[in-house]
Amino acid sequence: MNTENPTLPGLHHVTAISADAQSNINFYCGVLGLRLVKLTVNFDDPASYHLYYGDELGRPGTLLTFFAWPGAARGRVGPPQVTATAFSVPANAMDFWLNRLTQRGIETESDGVRFGQRVLSFLDPDGMRVEIIGEDQPADSTAAPWPAGPIRVTYAIRGLHSVTISQRKEESTIELLKTVMGYELQDKAENRSRFLAGSNDHGPGVIIDLLQVPDLRHGTLGAGVVHHVAFRTPDNAQQAAWHQTISRLGLKVSPVMDRCYFHSIYYREPGGVLFEIATSNPGFTADQPAAELGRKLMLPPWLEPQRSEIEHAVPPIELPLTA
Ligand code: ZN
Numbered sequence: 498m499n500t501e502n503p504t505l506p507g508l509h510h511v512t513a514i515s516a517d518a519q520s521n522i523n524f525y526c527g528v529l530g531l532r533l534v535k536l537t538v539n540f541d542d543p544a545s546y547h548l549y550y551g552d553e554l555g556r557p558g559t560l561l562t563f564f565a566w567p568g569a570a571r572g573r574v575g576p577p578q579v580t581a582t583a584f585s586v587p588a589n590a591m592d593f594w595l596n597r598l599t600q601r602g603i604e605t606e607s608d609g610v611r612f613g614q615r616v617l618s619f620l621d622p623d624g625m626r627v628e629i630i631g632e633d634q635p636a637d638s639t640a641a642p643w644p645a646g647p648i649r650v651t652y653a654i655r656g657l658h659s660v661t662i663s664q665r666k667e668e669s670t671i672e673l674l675k676t677v678m679g680y681e682l683q684d685k686a687e688n689r690s691r692f693l694a695g696s697n698d699h700g701p702g703v704i705i706d707l708l709q710v711p712d713l714r715h716g717t718l719g720a721g722v723v724h725h726v727a728f729r730t731p732d733n734a735q736q737a738a739w740h741q742t743i744s745r746l747g748l749k750v751s752p753v754m755d756r757c758y759f760h761s762i763y764y765r766e767p768g769g770v771l772f773e774i775a776t777s778n779p780g781f782t783a784d785q786p787a788a789e790l791g792r793k794l795m796l797p798p799w800l801e802p803q804r805s806e807i808e809h810a811v812p813p814i815e816l817p818l819t820a
Contacts (some may be wrong), residue, residue, distance in 0.1 A: 508702030509558035509729035530648035533791035558701035572719025577769035656701025669767035
């Protein structure tokens with residue numbers, strides 16, 4: 498544990514907004530083959546679901562989560578936002594994924610190459626931009642896709658590859674990433690700059706792409722839009738050190754919030770995107786055994802007394818079939 502030089506080994510999760518929990522589950526579990534690792538409610542708004550998708554155990558760096566706000570109006574994608582969330586698959590699985598998406602009527606906007614890696618780009622049911630990127634050498638040897646999911650493990654999504662953050666002016670975000678958060682510029686092509694997490698951890702989600710889009714309209718929050726992006730830090734002590742470091746910059750940082758499966762602090766980076774730093778522990782087996790993850794609505798202890806009201810408030814959903 499090093500609280501003098503705390504690390505951010507990569508992403509922890511991305512959280513976005515969906516207008517319909519059921520179509521969201523059908524897409525991320527049924528089409529993309531992620532595991533629903535936790536079905537819970539938004540702790541700050543317990544009448545709506547919070548859905549967590551990830552690998553077999555929902556390891557930090559494999560997680561995409563949604564606040565499901567029934568009937569929420571679509572947001573507008575635009576700076577300053579995370580405008581694409583990319584997952585990593587083996588390079589030899591890209592044809593499989595192109596076929597799988599095409600067969601399901603999901604249009605892939607580009608089948609291009611970005612920094613030497615093939616990219617499939619498409620929209621989820623709320624219009625959110627999702628990408629699948631093929632990597633020759635899995636950076637992450639500990640990848641553990643869910644073996645009981647619908648995709649063969651050798652082709653399955655291994656975790657987050659990267660996020661793309663769009664900014665009209667990117668300088669202050671670059672400054673924060675490089676001089677404070679330990680990221681290094683790895684590559685640049687046209688208006689896209691690729692940053693790599695500075696730590697030696699080779700887990701998932703070590704890349705941030707910054708896209709400079711000076712002429713695009715500002716985005717607005719709503720369905721199909723990313724709400725925030727979270728970076729992982731190993732433990733509470735390092736998170737406390739980050740809290741101090743970020744506060745000293747003059748940025749407003751939230752107190753530590755207990756999210757049951759991790760602890761979180763939030764701050765808005767100078768470019769306007771909401772960042773979170775989340776601890777890697779305790780993880781999703783904190784309140785359910787691994788085999789039971791995602792199979793029923795879980796509530797934090799302080800909401801358990803309101804379970805019956807909450808169960809009536811959230812829409813009924815059908816959970817994905819498990820093998
Ligand atoms: Zn979060």
